[in-house]
Amino acid sequence: MTDTGSFSLNTPEDLLHGIFENHVAVILLIAPESGRILGANKAAEKFYGYTLAEFKNLNASDINMLTHERALKERMFAVEGERNNFIFPHKLANGEVRTVEAQTSPITVGGEKVLFCIINDITAYKDAEKVQHQSLEQYQALFNRMMDGVYRSTHEGKFLDVNPAMVKMFGYASREEMLNADIKKELYFSAEERGSHILDTGQEETEVYRMRRKDGTEIWVEDHGYYIHDEHGNIVFHEGTLRDVTERKRAQSLWNKYTEQLQVIYQASLKLNASLEKQHVYEVTYESISKLIPCNTILISSFERRTSMITMSFGWHDGKQMDVSKYPSIPLEPEGKGVQSEVIRTGEPLLLNDYQERLKNTNTVYHFDTNDNIVTSLPQDAEIPQSALIVPMTIEKQVIGTIQVFSYQTYAYGESHLHLLNTIASQTAVALINSDLFRQFQHENLERKQVEVSLLSRTRELETLFSISSRISFLQTETELLPQILEGLERAIEADTIAIILVEPDQTHLNISSASGELAPYIGYKFGIDQGIGGAILKSRHIYQTEDLSNDPVRLKDMDGIKNMGAAIITPILAGDFLLGVLLVARKKGANKNSFTSQITRLIITVSELLGNAINRVRLHTETLRRLDHLQTLRAVDQAIASSLDLRITLNILLKHTITQLGVDAASVFLFHPYQQTLQFFAGQGFRTAMIENAEICLNDRFAGRCVMERRIIQVFERGEIADNIQFTRLWAQENFVNYICVPLIAKGEVKGVLEVYRRSHYAPDSEWLDFLDTLAGQAAITIDNAQMFDNLQKANMDLAIAYDATIEGWSRALDLRDRETEGHTQRVTELTLTLAKTMGISDKDILHIRRGALLHDIGKMGIPDHILLKKGALTPKEWKIMRSHPTLALEMLHPIKYLQQALDIPYLHHERWNGSGYPRGLKGEQIPLAARIFAIIDVYDALTSSRPYRRAWSKKRTLTYIKERSGTEFDPDVVDAFLKMIEEPVKKTNLRR
Numbered sequence: 005m006t007d008t009g010s011f012s013l014n015t016p017e018d019l020l021h022g023i024f025e026n027h028v029a030v031i032l033l034i035a036p037e038s039g040r041i042l043g044a045n046k047a048a049e050k051f052y053g054y055t056l057a058e059f060k061n062l063n064a065s066d067i068n069m070l071t072h073e074r075a076l077k078e079r080m081f082a083v084e085g086e087r088n089n090f091i092f093p094h095k096l097a098n099g100e101v102r103t104v105e106a107q108t109s110p111i112t113v114g115g116e117k118v119l120f121c122i123i124n125d126i127t128a129y130k131d132a133e134k135v136q137h138q139s140l141e142q143y144q145a146l147f148n149r150m151m152d153g154v155y156r157s158t159h160e161g162k163f164l165d166v167n168p169a170m171v172k173m174f175g176y177a178s179r180e181e182m183l184n185a186d187i188k189k190e191l192y193f194s195a196e197e198r199g200s201h202i203l204d205t206g207q208e209e210t211e212v213y214r215m216r217r218k219d220g221t222e223i224w225v226e227d228h229g230y231y232i233h234d235e236h237g238n239i240v241f242h243e244g245t246l247r248d249v250t251e252r253k254r255a256q257s258l259w260n261k262y263t264e265q266l267q268v269i270y271q272a273s274l275k276l277n278a279s280l281e282k283q284h285v286y287e288v289t290y291e292s293i294s295k296l297i298p299c300n301t302i303l304i305s306s307f308e309r310r311t312s313m314i315t316m317s318f319g320w321h322d323g324k325q326m327d328v329s330k331y332p333s334i335p336l337e338p339e340g341k342g343v344q345s346e347v348i349r350t351g352e353p354l355l356l357n358d359y360q361e362r363l364k365n366t367n368t369v370y371h372f373d374t375n376d377n378i379v380t381s382l383p384q385d386a387e388i389p390q391s392a393l394i395v396p397m398t399i400e401k402q403v404i405g406t407i408q409v410f411s412y413q414t415y416a417y418g419e420s421h422l423h424l425l426n427t428i429a430s431q432t433a434v435a436l437i438n439s440d441l442f443r444q445f446q447h448e449n450l451e452r453k454q455v456e457v458s459l460l461s462r463t464r465e466l467e468t469l470f471s472i473s474s475r476i477s478f479l480q481t482e483t484e485l486l487p488q489i490l491e492g493l494e495r496a497i498e499a500d501t502i503a504i505i506l507v508e509p510d511q512t513h514l515n516i517s518s519a520s521g522e523l524a525p526y527i528g529y530k531f532g533i534d535q536g537i538g539g540a541i542l543k544s545r546h547i548y549q550t551e552d553l554s555n556d557p558v559r560l561k562d563m564d565g566i567k568n569m570g571a572a573i574i575t576p577i578l579a580g581d582f583l584l585g586v587l588l589v590a591r592k593k594g595a596n597k598n599s600f601t602s603q604i605t606r607l608i609i610t611v612s613e614l615l616g617n618a619i620n621r622v623r624l625h626t627e628t629l630r631r632l633d634h635l636q637t638l639r640a641v642d643q644a645i646a647s648s649l650d651l652r653i654t655l656n657i658l659l660k661h662t663i664t665q666l667g668v669d670a671a672s673v674f675l676f677h678p679y680q681q682t683l684q685f686f687a688g689q690g691f692r693t694a695m696i697e698n699a700e701i702c703l704n705d706r707f708a709g710r711c712v713m714e715r716r717i718i719q720v721f722e723r724g725e726i727a728d729n730i731q732f733t734r735l736w737a738q739e740n741f742v743n744y745i746c747v748p749l750i751a752k753g754e755v756k757g758v759l760e761v762y763r764r765s766h767y768a769p770d771s772e773w774l775d776f777l778d779t780l781a782g783q784a785a786i787t788i789d790n791a792q793m794f795d796n797l798q799k800a801n802m803d804l805a806i807a808y809d810a811t812i813e814g815w816s817r818a819l820d821l822r823d824r825e826t827e828g829h830t831q832r833v834t835e836l837t838l839t840l841a842k843t844m845g846i847s848d849k850d851i852l853h854i855r856r857g858a859l860l861h862d863i864g865k866m867g868i869p870d871h872i873l874l875k876k877g878a879l880t881p882k883e884w885k886i887m888r889s890h891p892t893l894a895l896e897m898l899h900p901i902k903y904l905q906q907a908l909d910i911p912y913l914h915h916e917r918w919n920g921s922g923y924p925r926g927l928k929g930e931q932i933p934l935a936a937r938i939f940a941i942i943d944v945y946d947a948l949t950s951s952r953p954y955r956r957a958w959s960k961k962r963t964l965t966y967i968k969e970r971s972g973t974e975f976d977p978d979v980v981d982a983f984l985k986m987i988e989e990p991v992k993k994t995n996l997r998r
Contacts, residue, residue, distance in 0.1 A: 030123035032059075036083045036110070039064035039075060042118060051125065053097030069093040069101065082108040082119055091126070099925035103127045153225075153246035159239045161188040161198065173225075173248055175218040191215050193222075212249060224253035266624050268295045269427055273621060276435035277614070280442040285435045286318035289428060293409060294320075296424045297417070301389065301410040304432075307348050307403055312336040314344060317405065343394055348403045353395035353581075355422045357415045360388050391416035395425050397433035400609050401546060404433060426580040427620070434613045485622055486518035489615050493589065494520060497604055500592045501569060504615070506577070506585035507533065510768040514585065523588075526563065541576050541586050547609060548574045551599065553590055568592050571599050575612040579620030587612040651791035652687055655784060659689040662780050666773065668761040670739065672696055673749070673784060674708060675757040683708055683758060690762075693738050699731070707732065708758050711746040715755065717774065720744040721766070740764050745774075747781040751789035759784050812859050812904075829946055834858040836942045837910075843986050844938070844979070854935045857910030861939060863897060864890030864911060891915055891924045909933035914940050917974045937976040941967060941983050944975075960987075 024031060024043075030051045033043035044052075044059040052059075052067065068075050070092060081087040090106045107122040147154055153170030157163050163183045174191065176182040185191065192198045193216055208230040217223050229244025272292035279285050290302055304318040315333040319326030337345035343362050347354055356362055389410035396403040407429050411417070486504050493502050501521030505514050508530065516529045534543075541548050550556045553569040572590035576583060589600070589608055600608075659671045670690030674683040683701040703709040706729065711718045721743055726732045735741070743763035749756040759781045769777075837858045841851050865873055868890055872883045879887060894911035898904045913927065913936040920928030948966065951957040958966075964984065971980040 030125075032121045032123060033113075034064050034079070034119045034121060036079045036117055036119050037076075039072075039079065041067075048123070051096070051123070052094075058097075067094050067096075069095060079108075079119060083110045083117060085110070094123070098931045099927055100931075103130045150245070153248075154244075155246065156241050156243040157187060158241055159231075161186060163187065164241055170246065173217075173223070173246065174215075175221075185218075190218075208244075212253065214253075222250070223248060224250045265296055265424060266621075268292055269424070269431075269624075270621055272428060273431055273617060276431045279435055280439050282317075282436060282439045282443075285432060285439055288435075289407070289432045290318065290320050292428050293407070293425065296428070297393070297409055297421050298413075299409045299411050299416075301408075303408040303410075304405065305344065305408070306405040306436075307336075309402065314348070314406075343392070344406055344408065347394045347396050347406055351396050351398060351401065351403055353393070353422055353426055355417055355419070356392040356394070357390070357417070359390060359392040359410070362392075363388065387412065390414045393417050393422055393425050395422070395429045397429045397436065399433050399437050399613065404436065407432065423580070427617075430578070430580050430613070431617055434610065434617065437610065482517070482619060482622055485618055489611065489618070490518055490520055493608075493611060497589060497607070498591070499589045501588070501590045503588040504577070504585065505588060506619070507583065509770060517585070521590075522566065522569065522592075529563075541574050545576050545578075545583065547576070547605075549600070549605070552593070554593065566590070570594070573600055573605060573608050575609050577612050577616045577619065579616045582620070584616055584619050587615060651787060654787045654791070655687040656689065658780060658784050658787065659687060662759070662761065662777075663690050665780075666761060666777060667763075667767075669764045670741075670762040672760045673757055673788075674699070674701060674760070675788065676712060676749075676755050683712065686757070691739060695735055695738060699735075705729070707744070708746050708760065711748050711758050712755050715748050715750065717748075717778070718746040719769075721768070742766055745769070745777065747777055749781055749785035749788060751782075751785035754789075756785050756788040756792070812856050829950065830859060830862070833861070833939070833942050833946050836946070837939050840938050840942065840979075840983055840986055841935070844982050846934075850935075853906040854910065854938075856904060856907035857935060858939060860894070860898065860904070860907065861910045861914055861943065862890065862894075864892065864894030866897070867893040888915070888923050909935040910939045912936075914943060916940070918976055919973045921974070932976075934979075937979050941975050941979055945983075 025045050027045055028047055030047045031045045032041055032048055034040065035042055041059045041062050041064060044054075044056055048059070049055060054062065064079075065072055065075055070078070078087075078090055078092075082090070088108050090108060092104055092106060093101050094104045095101050103126055105124045105126045107124070109120045110117050111120045112118070147165075147167050150167050150169055153173045154167040155163060155170055156165045163185065166179055166182050168179070171177075171179050171182050174182065176185070188195045188198050193214070197213070208228070210226065210228050212224060212226050214222055214224050226247040226249045227244055228247075229242055231242050232240045234240050269292070272288055275288045276285060279288060286304055289304065293299070293302055301321045302319070303316060306315050306317045307313075308315070312335055313333045314336060316328040316331040319328045319331075336348060339346075339349065343354055343356065343359075389412055391411045391413060393407075393409040395407050397405045397407065407425060409417075409421075409425060489504065490502050493499070499521075501519070501523050503519035503523045503526075504517050506517045507513075508515050512533055513530045514533055514535075516523060516526050519527050549572070551571050553572040554567050556572075569590040570593035572588060574586050574588045577585045577587055587608065591600075655673050659673065662668065662671045668690070670688070672688035672691070673686050675686045676683055681703050683703075683705075685697050685699050688696055701708045703713055707718050707720060707726070720726060723733070723736055723742070726736065726744075736744075739762065741762045741764055743766060745761050747759045747761075749759055759777075761777065834855060838851060838855055841854050846854070868887060872879065872886055875883070891912050891914070895908060898908055898911060913925070913932055916922035916925065916927045916932045916936060917940075918929060918932070918937075920926050922932075945963055945967065948958045948963045949960060964987070967975065967980060967983070971977045
C-alpha cells in the first residue's frame, strides 16, 4: 500500500470493519509521511461535513490549521511513540474551526504504517476554560481588594491562599511568608484553641475568638467561615473571612469588668446597709475589696479622735484572717511621719507605688517574726509590700478610721482602684456608724427614762435608715429613688419642707430635683452653683444650720417658697469625695418644735450619706446601661453598612440612632461636592419643615463650612451667634432650635461631608457625649466612602462602554470620509439593519452587537490601497482579489479586540451568499450567521439606490425586484420576506428611499 494508491480495510473479520464504520467516535486513518487521509468512518463524515470520497482527496493539512512542517513533525512524534495525544484546530467543510483532541496510535495495515486517530471535539471545553480563566482573574482582583482578611486553609492547619488584607492584619511581610506559616503553632497561643474552632457543623459559622499576630501580640477576630467537602463528604478545605474586632472585644471586656465591679459594689451596699454588727461589716468589706482589687493584705483601722489613738480592727493576709489583738494601739504620728497618720490628718486618700520608701519616715512598724511574735524592727530579709492604697473612712468630714490595701507587686494600683476603694470605704463608714448607733443603743447605762427616750429615738433613727435602705436597695433610677428618700424622711422627721438639690451635669448649676412642702412647686428650678445656701455648702462641704432660713444672708432672695421658713439644716450629698448636691430640711416659723435636736441632725446627716451612695449607685447603673446601648447602636450601624450599598437607607438608619441615643431633636447629613466646593443636603430626620432639604452651603459658611475647613466640631448654643446668617436664622426660627453641633465626616483623610444635630431645648454636652457623636460621624463617613466607591466603579464601567461605542462611530465616519462616493452609507445601513433585526425579533443584547458590526462593516477597507479603493473605472481581476480581501482584513483587525468579538459576523461575512458563491469563506445557507444575512440585503439595497460616478441610482421598485429575483440564491428567503414586508409599511423610523 502506498500513499498514492487507494486504501481499503481487508481484514478477515467483518466484525472489526463494522466497528470502524459504525463507531460513534470520529476516526481517521492518515498516512504519516504525506499526511493523506486514507480512511474515515461515518462519525467523521458527519462531524467534518465531507463524504468518504471527499476525504480520500484531502490531506491532513486541509483540515489541520497547523503549518505543513509542524503537522509533519507532530505525525512523526506519533509514529515514533513519543506522544499519542494532540490538540489541534481543525477546519470543517463549512469553514468552521473547532478545537479537537486527537488520540493517535501507529498501526500496521497491509505492511504499511498508518496513524489511527480518534478525534474528540473539545471546543466547548476550551471556551469554558477561557471563561473560567477570566472569572478567576476577576475573582482574584476582588480577593486582593477586600478590606477584611480572606483565607482558604487545609483541615490540618496550612494556608492555601490569603489576601493582602489578611497578610497585613497578622503582620506578615508577604503572602508567601504567611502561606508557609503553621496555623496551629504560629497563629494560635495553643493548639487546643484551634481545635475548639474547627468543628465541622456542615453550615456557615460566625465565631469570635483570639489569635496571634506574627510579633506574638493578641488579636481578636470575627470568623465567617465554612467547610468545603468532596463528593464523599470529606473536608477538602476551610475558607472564609476574618475581621479584626480586637478593639470591640477589648471594649466589651472592659465594660464586662466594669459591670462586675458595679455588681460587687451594689451587693456590698445591700449587705452593709442591712448590717448592724461590726464583725459582719468588716467581713463584707473584706469580701468586696478582695473581689475588686488585687492585693496580698487588707487592714481596717479605727481612729479615736478623743485619744488620738489608731487601733487595728480587722486584718487579712495571704489568704487568712489575722489576729489583730496582737497589734497594740498606736498614737497619731507627727506631721510628715506615717502614711496612715497622714491620711487621718488630711482626710485625703493615698496611692503609693513606693511604699518601701515611705516606711522610712514611719516611727512605728510592726512585723511578725518566724515564731508568729510581733516585733517593732524589720529583719533584713522581711518581705515588704511595694504598692499600697490608704483611704479614710469619713462621716461628717470626720475621719473614723482607715482601710489599707497592700501588694508585693510594683505599680500594682491606679486611680480606678483608688476610686473603688473610696466607694467601699464610704459605705463601710456609714455601716460602722450604724453599728455604733446600735451598740450605743444596747449598752447605754442611763436612767430608765433617759434610756427609754434614747432607745425610742435611736430605734426611730435605725428604723428610718433601715426603711429607707430597704426601699432603695433595688431601685435603678433617680426618678424612683428620690421620692422614696423624701417619703422616708417625712415619716421620721417633723419637717414642713424637704428638698433634694443636685448638681447639674454641667457642674455650673443646681437643680431642685425632688421636694415637698413649700418647695414642691419649684421642682426643676435651676440656679447658679455659686448662689444661695446650696452654693455656699458646695464650697465648704460642711453641714449648715440656721434658725431663720427666710432671713439668712445666703438664702435665695427671689424664691417665694422660703419666705416662711425658720429652722433649717442643709447637708452636702457626697459619693466618696465627689459632691452630688445638698439635702435641705426646714420647718415653718413659729412651729412648736422649731429647732432640730442633735439626734435628728445626726439622722439627716446619715441619710444624706446614704442618699449620696444610692445616687452614685443608680448613676453608675444608668451609665452602664447607656454605654451598653451605645455599643449595641454601633453594632446595628455596622450591620446596616455591611448589608446595604444604598447610601440614603444606611444614613437614615444612622440618623435615627443618632437622634435616639444622643437625645437630640433633629439630625442631617450634608455631602461635600469638591468640584462645586459646596455642601448639599442628602438626608435628614426629625425636621418639622422641608426647608433644610433645599439648603446648599458654601465653604465660607461660619458653621458647617468652617467645620469642613478646620476639620473640627463646631457648636452653637445661642441664636445670637447666627444672627448674620439669614437662611440659618430662618431655619432656627421655623424649627424652634436653640442648640446646634456640626461634626466633619472624614474617611481616609478626606472630608466627605458633615453631620449636624439640633436641639429644641438647651443642653450642654459633656466630653463623652461628644465622643459618641464623633464615633457616629466616623460610621457615617465610612458609609459615604463605601457608597461613593461603588458609584464611581459603576460610572467608570458606563464611561468605558460609551467610549468604546464613540470610537466605533468615529471609525465608521473615518471610512465614509475616505470614500466620499459612499458618504452617509454607514449610518443609513446601520439604521436599516437595526430596524430589520428588531422586526425579526432579535433580542436587544444581540442588536447591540449587530449595531457595532454594521458600523464597522467596511473597516477592512482601511487596508485597501487608495488607488484601488478610489479607482473611478472598473477593477482588474488582480485588483478585485485585493478588494475582496477586506473582510479578512476586518477579521484580523477586530478579532484581537475582545469587546468586538461578538460583532465580527457582519464585517467578516456580509459578502457571503446563500448559495455559497460569496467570499471570503464560501459559506452557504444557515452556515452564514443571521446578522450577516440581514446586513447583506440592506447593504445591496443602499448601494443600488445610491448614485455612483459610474452609474445613477436605481429606483426603489427596480431595486426590490432585483432583491426578489435573488432570493434563495444570493439572499436568505426568510430575511428577504421580512425585508419586503418592512419596507411596504408606512415609513416611520427608517430613511428608505422612495
